[in-house]
Amino acid sequence: MKHNFGAGPCILPQEVFKEAAEAVINFNGLSILEVSHRHKDFVAVMEEAMDLVKKALGIPAGYSVAFIQGGATLGFTIAALNMQRTNCKAGYINTGTWASGAIKEAKKVGIDVIEIASSADRNFTYIPKDFKIPEDIDYLHYTSNNTIYGTQFKEVPKGKIPLVCDMSSDIFSKEINVADYDFIYAGAQKNLGPAGATLYIVKDEILDKSSATFLPTYLDLKQHIDKESMLNTPPVFSVYVSMLNLRYLLAKGGVLAQQKLNESKAALLYQEIDSNPSFQGAVAKEDRSLMNITFLLSDPKRSEQFDSMWKEAGIVGLPGHRSVGGYRASMYNALPIESVQILVDVMNEFNRIG
Amino acid sequence: MKHNFGAGPCILPQEVFKEAAEAVINFNGLSILEVSHRHKDFVAVMEEAMDLVKKALGIPAGYSVAFIQGGATLGFTIAALNMQRTNCKAGYINTGTWASGAIKEAKKVGIDVIEIASSADRNFTYIPKDFKIPEDIDYLHYTSNNTIYGTQFKEVPKGKIPLVCDMSSDIFSKEINVADYDFIYAGAQKNLGPAGATLYIVKDEILDKSSATFLPTYLDLKQHIDKESMLNTPPVFSVYVSMLNLRYLLAKGGVLAQQKLNESKAALLYQEIDSNPSFQGAVAKEDRSLMNITFLLSDPKRSEQFDSMWKEAGIVGLPGHRSVGGYRASMYNALPIESVQILVDVMNEFNRIG
Numbered sequence: 063m064k065h066n067f068g069a070g071p072c073i074l075p076q077e078v079f080k081e082a083a084e085a086v087i088n089f090n091g092l093s094i095l096e097v098s099h100r101h102k103d104f105v106a107v108m109e110e111a112m113d114l115v116k117k118a119l120g121i122p123a124g125y126s127v128a129f130i131q132g133g134a135t136l137g138f139t140i141a142a143l144n145m146q147r148t149n150c151k152a153g154y155i156n157t158g159t160w161a162s163g164a165i166k167e168a169k170k171v172g173i174d175v176i177e178i179a180s181s182a183d184r185n186f187t188y189i190p191k192d193f194k195i196p197e198d199i200d201y202l203h204y205t206s207n208n209t210i211y212g213t214q215f216k217e218v219p220k221g222k223i224p225l226v227c228d229m230s231s232d233i234f235s236k237e238i239n240v241a242d243y244d245f246i247y248a249g250a251q252k253n254l255g256p257a258g259a260t261l262y263i264v265k266d267e268i269l270d271k272s273s274a275t276f277l278p279t280y281l282d283l284k285q286h287i288d289k290e291s292m293l294n295t296p297p298v299f300s301v302y303v304s305m306l307n308l309r310y311l312l313a314k315g316g317v318l319a320q321q322k323l324n325e326s327k328a329a330l331l332y333q334e335i336d337s338n339p340s341f342q343g344a345v346a347k348e349d350r351s352l353m354n355i356t357f358l359l360s361d362p363k364r365s366e367q368f369d370s371m372w373k374e375a376g377i378v379g380l381p382g383h384r385s386v387g388g389y390r391a392s393m394y395n396a397l398p399i400e401s402v403q404i405l406v407d408v409m410n411e412f413n414r415i416g
Numbered sequence: 417m418k419h420n421f422g423a424g425p426c427i428l429p430q431e432v433f434k435e436a437a438e439a440v441i442n443f444n445g446l447s448i449l450e451v452s453h454r455h456k457d458f459v460a461v462m463e464e465a466m467d468l469v470k471k472a473l474g475i476p477a478g479y480s481v482a483f484i485q486g487g488a489t490l491g492f493t494i495a496a497l498n499m500q501r502t503n504c505k506a507g508y509i510n511t512g513t514w515a516s517g518a519i520k521e522a523k524k525v526g527i528d529v530i531e532i533a534s535s536a537d538r539n540f541t542y543i544p545k546d547f548k549i550p551e552d553i554d555y556l557h558y559t560s561n562n563t564i565y566g567t568q569f570k571e572v573p574k575g576k577i578p579l580v581c582d583m584s585s586d587i588f589s590k591e592i593n594v595a596d597y598d599f600i601y602a603g604a605q606k607n608l609g610p611a612g613a614t615l616y617i618v619k620d621e622i623l624d625k626s627s628a629t630f631l632p633t634y635l636d637l638k639q640h641i642d643k644e645s646m647l648n649t650p651p652v653f654s655v656y657v658s659m660l661n662l663r664y665l666l667a668k669g670g671v672l673a674q675q676k677l678n679e680s681k682a683a684l685l686y687q688e689i690d691s692n693p694s695f696q697g698a699v700a701k702e703d704r705s706l707m708n709i710t711f712l713l714s715d716p717k718r719s720e721q722f723d724s725m726w727k728e729a730g731i732v733g734l735p736g737h738r739s740v741g742g743y744r745a746s747m748y749n750a751l752p753i754e755s756v757q758i759l760v761d762v763m764n765e766f767n768r769i770g
Contacts, residue, residue, distance in 0.1 A: 064445050068452045071652055079447045083440035086433055091418050093433045095610040095657065098422045098733060131485035131612065132634055135648040139632040170632050251649055256449040258485065258612040258651035276630045278493040278524050279517075280486055294489040295605055297612035298425055299653060303449065379452060 065401035068379025069209055069354060069392040070231065071251040078306045078396075085302060094302055099295050104302075108291055111301050114308035118317055119233075121240045121263060128262045128286040129250075129301050134160065134230045136281075137247040137260055138167035141226050143274045144264075144283045145245055146173060147200040150273065153178040155193070155204040155219060158186035158211050159385065164203055164228060171274065178202070185386075186211045188346035195221030201244065207232035209252075210383040212356030212390060213349045218242045224268060232353050233261070234311060235395055236321040244268050252353070253395045255304030258297040262286070311395070320395050327393050327402045328352040334406045340364070340413040344388055358388040364416065372408050377401075419755035422733025423563055423708060423746040424585065425605040432660045432750075439656060448656055453649050458656075462645055465655050468662035472671055473587075475594045475617060482616045482640040483604075483655050488514065488584045490635075491601040491614055492521035495580050497628045498618075498637045499599055500527060501554040504627065507532040509547070509558040509573060512540035512565050513739065518557055518582060525628065532556070539740075540565045542700035549575030555598065561586035563606075564737040566710030566744060567703045572596045578622065586707050587615070588665060589749055590675040598622050606707070607749045609658030612651040616640070665749070674749050681747050681756045682706040688760045694718070694767040698742055712742040718770065726762050731755075 066073040085094040090103050097104050112127045121127070130140070141164070145152070151174040154165045158181070168175050176199060179190035186208065195202055201224040207214040209231040218225070224244035233246070234253040240246070244265045251257040262283060269284040279285050279293070286293050291301075311320060332350060335341045335357045344356035359365055372380055382388040391405060420427040439448040444457050451458050466481045475481070484494070495518070499506070505528040508519045512535070522529050530553060533544035540562065549556055555578040561568040563585040572579070578598035587600070588607040594600070598619045605611040616637060623638040633639050633647070640647050645655075665674060686704060689695045689711050698710035713719055726734055736742040745759060 066446060066450055068450065068455075071450060071452060071649065073450045074447070079440055079449060082449065083437045086437035086440060092420060092732070093428070095433060095436065096420055096422065096425060096427045098425060099611065101422075131487065131651070132490070133485065133648045136486070136632075136634040139634060167632055167634075171630060249649060256653050257453065257649045258654060276525060278490075278521055280490040280493060280521075294487045295425065295603060295611045297485070297651060297654070299610050300612060300651070378446070 063376055065375070065377045065404055066379055067377060067391045067393065067397065067401070067405070069383070069390060070394070071257045072392060072394045073396040074255070074303070074307055075310050075396045078303060078310055081306050082303045094299060097298065099292060099298055104298060107302050107305055108296065111305035111308065112291065114305060114312065115261065115263070118308055118311055119238060119240055119263070124266050125240060126264055126266055126287045128283065129259045129291045129296055130262060130286055131258065131260065131297055133260055134228055134247060134249045135163065137228065137249070138164040139171060140262070140281050140283060141203065141245055141247060142168040142171050142173050143277055143281050144272050145201040145224065145226055145268065146171070146272050146274045148273050149198060149200050150174055151176065151199050153196060153199045153202045155190060155202070156180035156182060157189060157205055157213060158208045160208065160210070160228060160230070161205040164205065168203070171276070186213065187344060189213050189215055189349040195219070195223065197222055199223055201226050203227070207351050207353050209354050210386060211345060212351045212354045213345050214351035214353065216349070234317060234320070235324050235353055237317050250300060250304055255307050256300045258300035259304060323399065324352050324393065324395065327397065327399050328355065330399065330402050330406060331355050331391060331393070334409050338409055338413045340416050341409060353392060353394060355391040355393060356382060356386070356388060368412050371412055372405065375404050375408050377405060377408070417730055419729070419731045419758055420733055421731060421745045421747065421751065421755070421759070423737070423744060425611045426746060426748045427750040428609070428657070428661055429664050429750045432657060432664055435660050436657045448653060451652065453646060453652055458652060461656050461659055462650065465659035465662065466645065468659060468666065469615065469617070472662055472665055473592060473594055473617070478620050479594060480618055480620055480641045482637065483613045483645045483650055484616060484640055485612065485614065485651055487614055488582055488601060488603045489517065491582065491603070492518040493525060494635050494637060495557065495599055495601060496522040496525050496527050497631055497635050498626050499555040499578060499580055499622065500525070500626050500628045502627050503552060503554050504528055505530065505553050507550060507553045507556045509544060509556070510534035510536060511543060511559055511567060512562045514562065514564070514582060514584070515559040518559065522557070525630065540567065541698060543567050543569055543703040549573070549577065551576055553577055555580050557581070561705050561707050563708050564740060565699060566705045566708045567699050568705035568707065570703070588671055588674070589678050589707055591671050604654060604658055609661050610654050612654035613658060677753065678706050678747065678749065681751065681753050682709060684753065684756050684760060685709050685745060685747070688763050692763055692767045694770050695763060707746060707748060709745045709747060710736060710740070710742060722766050725766055726759065729758050729762050731759060731762070
């Protein structure tokens with residue numbers, strides 16, 4: 063039994079793995095891997111996946127959903143191109159690696175990027191607050207959860223201008239009010255499904271209003287939405303497994319029930335970090351992520367000892383991102399609270415024998 | 417037992433499905449769907465997949481391989497952007513839907529497209545020949561096999577300028593001389609693996625020479641190659657299954673052995689089409705595809721009868737593309753010759769009782 067604290071691609075429910083494996087052998091008489099995306103059986107899968115996204119997040123009328131390839135990295139460009147208006151000027155909140163990536167790609171397509179707030183001054187260990195949102199920008203972009211650093215926005219930075227959010231690492235982990243947003247995008251490989259699909263949720267009224275002079279068909283969101291995510295061959299298996307996972311999420315009570323479980327899991331580990339003198343949290347307490355919990359050893363010289371203990375307990379994926387070091391316990395939806403307890407037990411024991 | 421003549425996503429070897437299903441449950445103790453792409457076990461998969469591509473196609477030194485997302489549709493844009501030089505002018509051979517798509521996307525990024533040959537005059541039922549390749553263009557683009565129409569280039573249209581080829585539907589089906597090309601791209605979902613990955617093979621010297629003013633990171637081939645297909649999270653499962661399928665291809669004798677089998681399968685069906693008065697081929701004989709065999713009923717009024725007969729025999733995926741009608745037997749690598757014989761038997765019987 064392994065306890066998978068990996069940051070993504072990451073754990074999904076065992077039931078989903080089981081059903082996915084069965085479909086690789088037999089999906090209505092064929093393998094899901096050899097079914098045409100135009101076959102009615104897969105068209106039904108795609109429709110159900112998009113419907114379940116809407117249901118799980120309570121998406122109001124006037125919004126559309128699409129699955130596209132390319133991850134959030136291509137999403138940076140798609141967001142910038144589709145939200146660009148005649149001002150050609152956008153506000154970005156810089157909370158670390160992925161937010162910086164979004165800024166870089168917006169600049170690459172010619173957008174005048176105003177970095178309206180940044181936590182670079184303290185190595186992205188907090189979420190900037192009390193910033194002013196200008197009113198002459200085309201849109202405001204932020205990254206709701208910072209997978210690498212372990213910070214998360216607790217409030218939506220809503221101004222009077224269209225709001226764009228990269229929710230790759232916390233979508234489906236807690237309730238959101240989709241009406242706050244004009245454009246949401248998220249790589250599937252955390253709480254949605256396997257790598258290879260990226261989810262887009264957009265307000266219909268933003269479509270087809272881009273002022274970009276350069277807009278290849280694959281980067282034009284309206285084309286994907288008009289074709290119901292079948293502009294070209296979609297990532298069939300990733301969408302299928304995402305659908306299975308959304309069915310599972312809803313059967314278990316939906317996003318709110320999952321949020322409560324995630325809060326319990328995070329409370330258990332943060333309590334240990336705060337009460338165990340051998341460890342310390344890596345980021346500002348009020349900005350701590352429920353998904354990616356980063357922490358450090360009080361005595362870094364004991365890292366070899368700690369590493370051998372958690373590995374011995376069957377834990378995988380605990381090292382921090384190579385750019386920041388330390389430890390990171392990613393606790394996505396499918397991680398059982400029992401796995402968190404195992405980690406807490408190891409931390410306790412590590413302190414006792416220290 | 418079903419006989420899958422679908423045009424893609426399409427049949428892969430049963431052994432590959434079996435191994436893929438096992439890995440969804442257990443890949444070194446985790447599901448392949450929850451393994452980090454940075455884990456050494458998956459890094460090894462990616463390296464092996466790229467090595468097997470090189471081995472299977474006999475790729476010479478000086479070429480690199482990458483797996484990217486987005487299908488050939490995004491490939492149209494990636495090809496145009498990365499091959500664009502100061503002339504900003506390219507030659508395209510228009511052999512139908514996908515070639516036309518490539519032309520459209522090149523124009524969208526500002527390239528002056530010279531359609532140097534086209535078979536639009538006879539609804540793309542042949543491959544243009546005897547065209548002149550200008551010398552002042554940045555590159556020449558063609559589509560080696562036309563999945564929808566059932567035509568295929570038998571000779572490489574090689575001039576003195578860099579050659580770009582969309583090989584989505586015939587790569588790995590026959591030997592090619594990679595040295596003839598500067599840039600090859602191919603959606604995985606025919607003879608390589610499941611939908612969700614796209615293969616790029618490029619001459620290293622073409623990299624980093626684009627004159628495009630607009631080049632988002634995800635569309636910059638050099639970035640993918642420098643990061644060994646790990647610029648961002650790759651489509652893990654699609655790459656894994658592609659690797660399994662390439663292992664299988666090589667174990668069975670490689671591309672040349674497969675080519676001979678594909679030639680036998682195609683000969684069997686074309687012989688039936690040409691000798692059975694109830695059917696006729698849809699395209700010029702000398703340009704017939706070995707992968708997608710298109711044909712028509714001599715008496716279209718008998719279509720309901722024919723449809724019920726092949727469905728009764730367990731055949732799936734035989735209707736022609738919705739844009740051209742008729743029938744299309746896609747006979748990718750993994751389709752057994754026994755399935756072709758079943759179709760031939762049905763056609764024989766259909767003629768006998770007609």
